[in-house]
Amino acid sequence: MADGQRETEDTARSLATSVLSGLDELTDVLVSVIGDQNPGYQLLDVVPRDDLWRSCHDNLRRVLQLVGRGADGDAEDCYDAARATGRRRAEQQLPLDDVLRSFRIGGRLVWQALTDQARATGHVLDDAMLDLATRVWEVVDAISAQVALAYHAAERSFVRADEQRRASLWEGLLQGRAVDAGFAYEAGRTLRLPVSGPYVVVAAAGSGDDEATEPLGTALEERGSASAWQSRADVLVGLVSLPGRDVAGVVAAVGSMLAVQAGVSLVVDGLAGVHVAYRQAVLAMRTVPPGRVEVVCLAERLPEALLLSSPELTESLQQNWLRGLLDLGGDERDLLLETLSTWVRTGGSATRSAQVLHCHRNTVLNRIHRIEGLIEQRLTGGDLSLELALVVRALPFLPPPRVP
CATH class of the missing domain: 3.30.70 (Alpha-Beta Plaits)
Structure with missing residues (x-):
């Protein structure tokens, strides 16, 4: 290791160790400064003061440990406090910008404490302090990145949990669980x-x-x-x-x-x-x-719904009333089904059916006679059957013509 680098490492280790000895007092200062300079904590009032103090204490300790450790050892084990803070603040729904602002405030406070300690010793080299400043902000950036990662991961987890809970409530509603007053209250509150x-x-x-x-x-x-x-x-x-x-x-x-x-x-x-x-x-x-x-x-x-609810009944009605008409193919089948539907809707009136179908009334009557021959049922000269009215309601749901 070069002399300059060794000097930086020694300086960092010595100053960080000295500042760590007054960690509780430094934590008190940080909590106070956050209250003054980061109003989000007070406006939202979602982070209890003891929670904030413990978080500041743990993260200051980790920052100073990382600064003092330097290039020696693995930093991974020093990110636990940052990750815990990110998760908790996501749970408390404190905006991430406010969280990261507090870490920047903490970084400035750490640097100030280190420089105050350096002046107190009276023999720290300027070059070593410049290197130390770079190291402090690298550590703060790394810690902040871990906070953000944990925060976003927690948010995604909460969103998934909320979606699953809402989906479960929906399924319960659609399955009839809301007959239970407690379930109904919870579903209503959530939705x-x-x-x-x-x-x-x-x-x-x-x-x-x-x-x-x-x-x-x-x-x-x-x-x-x-x-x-x-x-x-x-x-x-x-x-x-x-x-x-x-x-x-x-x-x-x-x-x-x-x-x-x-x-x-x-x-x-x-x-x-x-x-x-x-x-x-x-x-x-x-x-x-x-x-x-x-x-x-x-x-x-309602008639269409009743028919769709009982496909066996619908098929039976269609077979009883449409018989040979369903065996037709192509345009003739469609033409006669349309005529039959119009005939029933107009109450068996040739004149009104002709107006709807845009043809002569005799044309309508010729088609009706053709239909009567195919289905072997009378469609003229009396009241139309209720069964036939139901069959006409079901015409839009007929299967396609059979291919010969």
């Missing part, structure tokens, strides 16, 4: 929603993203409805509080923000009914025909 009062659930196709849900939540809030949203594997779920029972307003808000198939449940009472409303919303969403973008209320799609 910032009322426990009681009217609710609807929204189910929208696709998992969604924050870019869509944040403005959607704002739009609903402007209508007086608090909401919370959760992305699941293939559906975006929303809980919407309805103080005024304005279901139409929810439909309008969702439709203005989401260009997807979506369903809105019946109104239920409080978070305890969310699991029922969730199933209803998904069912309502399924009543939107494939390829269409629409937001629908279950209250307006």
Whole structure:
């Protein structure tokens, strides 16, 4: 080792050891200076004074040990206090800038203490002190980096834990656990929603993203409805509080923000009914025909929902009423199904059906006679069957024509 370097090492070791002997007094000074020069600690008031004192004490000790150690030995074992401080301040939600500002204040105080001790000895070389100054700030920078790493790691851990907790609460809500008053209270507190009062659930196709849900939540809030949203594997779920029972307003808000198939449940009472409303919303969403973008209320799609809830019944009705019509292929099948649907919706009126289909009433009647022959059922000369009305409701969900 060169003489100059040896002089720096000896100086650093001697001064650091001397300053360490008055560590408690130095800690008191640092805590006081932080209170004066770093107002974040006082304004937020999240770090107890004894916690701050212990943290300052431990980190000052490690800084002085590293300064005195110099190039000798591994510094890794001296970062424990810095990492502990970073984790604790993240837990306390003290901004990282305030934390690092305190370390810079501590660095200045350490340098001042070292220079005061050097003057007291009266024989320290200027070159050695310049080298020592560089070493002090290198140590402070290294310590600060460890603080930041620990702080960010803790933040990520807290975010993951919070996301897992919210996801667990959502799953509990959708599975009916909110019938327990304690669970309902915790879910409402976490999601910032009322426990009681009217609710609807929204189910929208696709998992969604924050870019869509944040403005959607704002739009609903402007209508007086608090909401919370959760992305699941293939559906975006929303809980919407309805103080005024304005279901139409929810439909309008969702439709203005989401260009997807979506369903809105019946109104239920409080978070305890969310699991029922969730199933209803998904069912309502399924009543939107494939390829269409629409937001629908279950209250307006009950026949379709009932048919989708019982595929065996739907298939039986289709086979009983559509028979040979389903065996057709190509354009004729689509044309006759459209005519049948219009015929039922207009109550069996050839004139009104012709207006809707933009053709002559005789054309409509010819098609109806063709359908009657295929399905072996009378469609004229009497009231239309309720079963036929249900079958027509299910037409959008028919499977594609069989390929011959």
